[in-house]
Amino acid sequence: MAKYFGLNKQQGHGDRAKTTVLLMNLGTPDAPTTGAVRRYLAEFLSDPRVVEIPKLVWMLILHGIILRVRPAKSAALYQSIWTEQGSPLMAITKAQRDKLAQRLSENGSDVDVDFCMRYGKPSVKETLRRLHSEGSDKLVVLPLYPQYAAPTTASAFDAMAKELTSWRYLPSLHFINSYHDHPDYIAVLADSIARDFEQHGKPKKLVLSYHGMPERNLHLGDPYYCLCQKTTRLVVERLGLTDDDYITTFQSRFGKAKWLGPYTDASLEALAKEGVDDVAIVCPAFSADCLETLEEIEHENRDVFTQAGGSKYRYIPCLNDQDGHIDMMVNLVKPYL
Numbered sequence: 001m002a003k004y005f006g007l008n009k010q011q012g013h014g015d016r017a018k019t020t021v022l023l024m025n026l027g028t029p030d031a032p033t034t035g036a037v038r039r040y041l042a043e044f045l046s047d048p049r050v051v052e053i054p055k056l057v058w059m060l061i062l063h064g065i066i067l068r069v070r071p072a073k074s075a076a077l078y079q080s081i082w083t084e085q086g087s088p089l090m091a092i093t094k095a096q097r098d099k100l101a102q103r104l105s106e107n108g109s110d111v112d113v114d115f116c117m118r119y120g121k122p123s124v125k126e127t128l129r130r131l132h133s134e135g136s137d138k139l140v141v142l143p144l145y146p147q148y149a150a151p152t153t154a155s156a157f158d159a160m161a162k163e164l165t166s167w168r169y170l171p172s173l174h175f176i177n178s179y180h181d182h183p184d185y186i187a188v189l190a191d192s193i194a195r196d197f198e199q200h201g202k203p204k205k206l207v208l209s210y211h212g213m214p215e216r217n218l219h220l221g222d223p224y225y226c227l228c229q230k231t232t233r234l235v236v237e238r239l240g241l242t243d244d245d246y247i248t249t250f251q252s253r254f255g256k257a258k259w260l261g262p263y264t265d266a267s268l269e270a271l272a273k274e275g276v277d278d279v280a281i282v283c284p285a286f287s288a289d290c291l292e293t294l295e296e297i298e299h300e301n302r303d304v305f306t307q308a309g310g311s312k313y314r315y316i317p318c319l320n321d322q323d324g325h326i327d328m329m330v331n332l333v334k335p336y337l
């Protein structure tokens with residue numbers, strides 16, 4: 001068998017000139033069942049970019065404890081957010097793909113738009129091979145993580161690189177590694193917050209809650225924490241907020257190690273106990289609503305806040321397939337088309 005994956009017999013050598021914008025996101029289970037969640041978590045949590053502890057030790061913990069206990073618990077949470085279109089993350093990513101394709105074609109760009117997921121389906125490998133077989137010669141890859149982080153952005157690149165090492169003919173490739181300070185991202189995020197303030201009044205505190213990661217990653221040189229702080233600074237400047245008006249926090253802790261702080265749940269509890277009983281919360285690290293926003297923020301943390309004495313708690317949805325978010329994607333990929 002040939003070592004490298006090449007053109008198939010139907011494909012000529014000179015007729016490949018299609019450009020594809022490839023959206024990438026994290027991935028999600030196929031179904032809200034224990035088995036499907038176990039398969040998803042096994043792939044996700046075996047990624048050395050996600051959990052950076054010695055492989056042998058981690059495999060014993062992962063297969064001996066975590067994959068026996070967590071899938072059933074997580075499946076119940078997924079059931080609480082599952083829709084007729086499936087997992088919210090999947091449904092929203094499909095909508096983003098469709099709207100981006102439409103918007104690019106209205107703008108006169110002759111490009112295809114596709115998407116794949118880092119874990120689960122559609123996989124990076126199967127998507128890249130299909131695009132190759134369809135004659136795609138140029139890829140503009142947009143991982144939908146606004147703030148670069150090694151467990152997300154670099155892992156997305158790893159998956160592409162791993163597949164492409166076995167290819168004979170590589171496409172032209174542009175990989176967008178971050179857009180945490182892109183003016184369009186800041187504007188569309190600030191606008192979504194401003195709309196909430198107009199509709200419901202300015203809260204006593206705006207909570208900007210980012211997905212967390214082990215604090216150790218920051219000390220090892222991962223820029224994620226700093227990029228999150230920059231996003232906050234630019235958004236609050238645009239909204240004209242003062243230091244007292246907002247707080248930056250980190251959510252979705254996993255495992256026993258110290259993660260980036262302050263933690264979202266503890267901060268909400270402390271705010272409520274101090275008498276800050278009216279908050280709005282937004283999750284800038286998520287480009288699409290998912291388990292971590294719809295369940296953890298919308299439900300779990302609402303309970304934390306109200307049980308500690310808070311009364312008004314508003315979750316501001318992710319940018320999802322809002323027009324401004326799609327226009328932002330157009331402007332992010334345009335320079336490479």
Ligand SMILES: C=CC1=C(C)c2cc3[nH]c(cc4nc(cc5[nH]c(cc1n2)c(C)c5CCC(=O)O)C(CCC(=O)O)=C4C)c(C)c3C=C
Pocket residue numbers: 026027028029041050051070074087089145149151152211212213214224252254285286289290291292
């Ligand atoms: C184990 C360590 C984890 C790191 C580091 C991490 C970083 C990270 N994750 C996202 C975005 C998402 N994470 C999501 C779910 C999720 N994340 C972890 C663990 C880590 N994430 C787990 C175990 C899970 C699964 C859910 C669970 O069982 O609790 C999701 C949602 C997926 C969905 O199906 O809805 C997203 C999106 C970012 C941006 C990030 C960077 C720091």
Ligand SMILES: [Fe+2]
Pocket residue numbers: 211252
């Ligand atoms: Fe995560």
Ligand SMILES: [Fe+2]
Pocket residue numbers: 252253291292296
């Ligand atoms: Fe969570």
